Amino acid sequence: MPFSPIILWTDTLIYLFVITIFFWVWYVRRNEHLLMPWKRVGHSASGMSALTVLLFFLVVGLLDTVHFRPALEHKNNKGETIYSVEVLSLLDLILTPLRTNIEKTYSAPLATHLYAKETIELPDGEKVRAFARLEFGGAHLRDPEKEHFSDILERIFKGLAYGFLAWFGIAFFLIVFLSRRHQQNFAQSISAIWRRTGEIPWYAILITLLILLLLIGCSAMLATHYHVLGTDKVGQDVLYQSLKSIRIALVIGTLTTLIMLPFALLLGIMAGYFQGWVDDVIQYIYTTLNSIPSVLLIAAAVLMMQVYIETHAELFETVASRADLRLLFLCMILGVTSWTSLCRLLRGEALKLREMEYIQAAHAFGVSHWRIISRHILPNVMHIVLIATVMDFSGLVLAEAVLSYVGVGVDPSMISFGTMINAARLEMAREPMVWWALLAAFGFMFTLVLSANLFADAVQNALDPRTRTLKLSSRFFQRHGKSEVPPNKTPDVMTATGFPHSK
């Protein structure tokens, strides 16, 4: 076999998570009343655009989850294949040029020379202080001064063209698929998308997809011969680092949330619902937990775990599995310490809900406590949970950065947004400043968190049976906006009223 598959701990959890989601989707699709609200999610333009971007991140994250050890070329003396100790992922394989093209040290995005001067020995033995040529970035250019700009432009145009072609292909298949489904001809489908008459905002999705594909096309064309986002201190490509960080961010965001949610939900609702001594005990627990500075608590827990890992080195076959276990423990520790704020929110909400008349009515029917909690209270606090977890998502990624700064974050061999930001701390203080690493980490994180927020917003709106699908804001996006105002309206009176009639 040319490779030996490796399943790390976090990989297992991610696979489980994906399988659960598949089963759940299958279940929802079979139940019309559960499906209806999710169909409404599909009607939100911002939500679907955000989902398109999120899917890109998810695909990158999932590619990075499939781990294996490649076989080495030589065999051992028994004739068995020897596998490398280096654990790679599918993403690494795709990004091989980025992974292997390592420069000496810092170089700016798309540069052909290093960012700092160094002493170069000329062929005639003379030594000069100059910006050295990069080993890989722009190495194909004979005269970088003249060709550099035109080469980049050419590649950008090529990249745009490929991106556009790819988009065109996807759009074509989409339209064919839609025409089949709605039994229209091709032109009708196009006009339906163009006029935005359909329920699903394909228009917005296609625009997002086009932007995404153009960006990917450009980066792909440039990345083969340049470092699109520059290189870091040891010459690693920043674009590669950013893409690798996505998985860590997703793992920390989702796993921590999954670990935190049961605590927060169960304890928060129980405290608010049962009151009395249950409430007292739970409150004492979370106030105590809250009163310890969280960084210290986490640092202590991580250090203990670190000692364990270091004294049991024989447990881990590879560096990657050690780093992975450390990441898993980090998620757990973060989860166990970060449920308090959501728990407090839920306690307050449950306190309010338990007095609602429908819950009194349920008591009058002798419905059991557990059923009241699961059928009446839980669905009515879900919106808080959804908002809080998505907000926490970005907070957790940042917490990871803070912990890496203290030195108790992910394993140093792992690349994460946290370690990137942490490294950028020193780079920002350099003269001239190295700005690209921080910018890259910031840009990727911003996109990820923003799209997660927008999508969660759309989900929350759709899942609440009280919200109407047509909201006030939708009027801004209607092309044939205000033709409905009564015919007897006289514009001069309207302006004279002094009301903001643009509203």
Added chain:
Amino acid sequence: MKAVLEIENLATVLHTGSLPVRAVDGLSLNILQGETFALLGESGCGKSMTALSIMRLLPDVGEIVTGQIKIHGVDLLQLPEAAMRKVRGKQISMIFQEPMLSLNPVLTIAEQIGEVLRQHLSLPPAYQQARIQELLEQVGIPDAQRRMHEYPFQFSGGMKQRAMIAMALAGEPELLIADEPTTALDVTIQAQVLDLMRQIQQRTRMSILLITHDLGVVAEMAQRVAVMYAGEIVELAPRADFFQQPAHPYSQQLFASLPGKHKRDQALTVMNGNVPSLSQQFSGCRFADRCNQVMAICRDRVPPWHRFSDDHRVRCHLYQPGTTHAIPAVIAIGEQKVQSEASRTDETLLNVADLSVHFPIRKGLFKRVVGHIKAVDGVSLRIASGKTLALVGESGCGKTTIGKSILQLIQPTAGSVRFKGQELVGLKRSQLKPIRSQFQIIFQDPYSSLNPRMRIKEILQEGMSALKVGAVSGSSNDEYSNVNSREREIDSLLQRVGLPAELKWRYPHEFSGGQRQRIAIARALAVNPKLLICDEPTSALDVSVQAQILNLLKTLQNDLGLAFLFITHNIAVVEYLADEVAVMYLGRIVERGQIDEVMRNPRHPYTQALLSSVPQISADASRQFVPLKGDLPSPATPPVGCHFHPRCEKAMAVCRERYPSASSFSATHSAHCYLYSSEQIS
């Protein structure tokens, strides 16, 4: 007489949702100086939007598209916003429905009134304080000098509304817009506030635009009445004409749907459906779909105004020369007799004895109990099966607590609740479960009594599955047929409360208030109870919808032999529905008896005051108004002796010492008062 306010063809549009809602559509009226003009209509008819349009305080989505609003000939709609600020509070001021929400809780009353004075009258600071005190004294706040520096939470509901009125009067306005000023208040407080508004009007000669849905309030207050329906005025009449001979079918049907004593044995006339959605285009009369005298022409042509006299106008096709209708004296439909003499036995269903519910007041670090709120303090009740007992009283007197403690939703402190001879107090949750299905509750607010995240089917099913009603116990083979019979059960329940069975797949927010109340009733009926505790089931509903619900309850009682404990503050509903009445004051029952005994011949001074405070439609000369002083005292520190003595006009020395024991007038009628007590004489 000079007109203060003239509104010409006002149209206000709300841009919510996909279609604009024409909340006010071509409204014209004028209000003369010193008169009270009542705008009457159900909720959703555009009354409040009219008021907000006049003040130009519409929400952001609102827009006045056409019309003129003239105050002393100046069109308010042409004024810039800066000039408008001089109009608000100075020429026109407004009081709102919820006094609790319209005062800022972090400012004292004096500061809030001072704000108005500073804006409109440049008074020297020393005089300003005096003026605030004068205003508060004017609205009857005792000890105004001290109380003006208190915060709103230190005021009771009625006092807050008085403070609101004082604030509205601070700028000496020519027009006062009162948007449902007494809807959130108790009848006794309502009587005080209405009386106050009348006095102030006589003194200052200002005009009042009174917005209300209560025909009684209109009869007490207004000189002229405009009936509003679906965004437009359908009838305009002087009060006397309006109450003697309402011309528009809508007005007539409003009167007919009022409950009352004389309608006891018949179903109330019901207006079908609801106020139509105002986002549609109307091609004919807006009332056509609910009208009981509808003709073909009503659906095609918009009815023009018809004048009976200068003052009395109506917008209806009935009075057009071409049509052959006269004004029908009595509306003849919907008066099918409800058989009230169903099989009713005298078997005691529920017996409550000396029930007390005390809530501890805790203070300090260790939550020491420093006192008790005696929400219910020794109440005894008895309900026979198939009968209705009405529990009447002001808000805060413990009515709802009684209802909940009978259901054991609140643990009683003392006393016994016996249902069919079985003691309920002290039973564990699991022990209670088998008898839970026998008694159920219907709540006041139809919006919070249904879980918004559950479909109607699930809501109805919940009680059935929790109490295993209708389930065949035993083998799981029956599961399928069981589910099937549940489905049929739910369908028939919905039909029983007058809703189509297809609605079971919907969520509660898709229903109107009346429909939700029907669903709540269906939910209670799902477990076949014998006793229904109705906690103000109609007080959040419009008159026409209230009639539908009352009819439904009455039919259910006759068909299923249900007993009701009807908790309410609405005397008209009591007269219509109840067999027996218990009047409650501060956690105790002060008078009880058969409905006729108590209503015709109230003995306790509190009952007398309560009954006289109810606004009456028919001007009755013999009726004498017994005003009540002050507010309900706190149940944490009830007055020593008879609880009612601080507010009682006939209080005697003995009343301040001991609580009176019961004095009987007949086998069923008794009251706790020293006026009738033999002890007092001895």
